[in-house]
Amino acid sequence: MKKMILLTTLFIVAIYFPILAQSAETKAEFFTTEVEIKGLVEKPMTLTVQDLKKRKGITGKDFVITSHTGAVRRTLDSYTGVLLKDVLDEAKIVMNSPKDRGKYYILITASDGYKVLFSYNELYSSNTGEQVFLLYEENGKPIEEDGAFVVICASDEITGPRHVKWVESVTVNRLD
Numbered sequence: 001m002k003k004m005i006l007l008t009t010l011f012i013v014a015i016y017f018p019i020l021a022q023s024a025e026t027k028a029e030f031f032t033t034e035v036e037i038k039g040l041v042e043k044p045m046t047l048t049v050q051d052l053k054k055r056k057g058i059t060g061k062d063f064v065i066t067s068h069t070g071a072v073r074r075t076l077d078s079y080t081g082v083l084l085k086d087v088l089d090e091a092k093i094v095m096n097s098p099k100d101r102g103k104y105y106i107l108i109t110a111s112d113g114y115k116v117l118f119s120y121n122e123l124y125s126s127n128t129g130e131q132v133f134l135l136y137e138e139n140g141k142p143i144e145e146d147g148a149f150v151v152i153c154a155s156d157e158i159t160g161p162r163h164v165k166w167v168e169s170v171t172v173n174r175l176d
């Protein structure tokens with residue numbers, strides 16, 4: 001009987017170990033160490049966490065991540081990062097006519113292919129712009145599994161969809 005239990009235990013470990021090992025590997029695969037600011041900007045930039053730390057920081061508390069169904073996934077007790085608009089202003093968006101504002105959008109791309117966009121007017125003509133952050137710390141520490149960069153829109157009602165893990169680039173683009 002004891003042998004039976006031992007064998008069963010070994011069998012379960014043997015099955016689960018590769019699954020656990022694989023999930024750690026998958027996360028490491030998507031982790032990014034730099035974020036590119038590119039597209040229709042005067043000064044494209046490639047930024048590391050160290051680079052972002054030199055910029056004006058923002059902090060926040062109690063960010064609840066909810067899935068599209070409204071169910072709570074998890075909560076960030078605290079977060080640190082920069083205002084996305086500050087980075088875009090530094091890169092300087094190229095726009096010849098102010099009438100083109102409605103055609104511009106900012107695309108956040110993650111290394112797993114996940115994408116989220118913000119319209120230019122959403123960032124620059126509405127309160128939302130004050131709540132879109134590029135984060136490099138969660139709960140007082142560098143972002144581990146989901147990092148090194150995460151974008152959030154803190155004013156969203158359903159916060160999961162525009163919570164972007166493994167951010168790789170921020171691209172300014174336009175329709176037409």
Ligand SMILES: Nc1nc2c(c(=O)[nH]1)N[C@H]1C(S)=C(S)[C@@H](COP(=O)(O)O)O[C@H]1N2
Pocket residue numbers: 065066067068073074110111112114160161162163164165166
């Ligand atoms: N890069 C990336 N970010 C992502 C996703 C994803 O698949 N890839 N899923 C989103 C969804 S649908 C949700 S609900 C939230 C929370 O998912 P989590 O619990 O895996 O963090 O992350 C969002 N961010």
Ligand SMILES: [Mo]
Pocket residue numbers: 066067068160161
């Ligand atoms: Mo989700």
